[in-house]
Amino acid sequence: MIRYSCDICKRDLDPDQDLRYVVRMEVFAAIDPAADDDEDRDHLQEIQDILERMEDTENDQIGEDVFQQLRFDLCPECRKKFLKDPLGRDIAKVFGFSAN
Ligand SMILES: [Zn+2]
Incomplete structure (x- = not known):
């Protein structure tokens, strides 16, 4: 059975x-x-293109600079x-x- 814990306070979460x-x-x-010369171009499509290019190069370092996905479990x-x-x-x- 998978046990989850809160990523902020670290307490175990009882699924029941x-x-x-x-x-x-x-x-x-x-x-x-x-x-970009073509202003009508879909920006999501551009990000998709970048991601696909990055997958080709298999360079994780550049990948994290451009796109990162994070996931947290919270109580x-x-x-x-x-x-x-x-x-x-x-x-x-x-x-x-400081903010700057
Ligand atoms: Zn918590």
């Missing part, structure tokens, strides 16, 4: 009692439309916290990180 929430994030390089409490501050901006303030 706890709701488990899955967060999926995709971070990918934005394509600047001005750099109900951490889901609430996550939705209040999905980018961790409050945490950044606490640690005194």
Whole structure:
């Protein structure tokens, strides 16, 4: 049986009692439309093209710079916290990180 634990507070999630929430994030390089002569071109198609090219080269390093997919399991409490501050901006303030 697969056991899941919350990726934020690390507590084990009991499949019989706890709701488990899955967060999926995709971070990918934005394509600047001005750099393309054909402005009507579908940008999703462009990303698809880039991904296909990357698969050809099998270069994982470049792949992560252009496209990354993340997946997290969260307990109900951490889901609430996550939705209040999905980018961790409050945490950044606490640690005194600069925005620039
Ligand atoms: Zn949690």
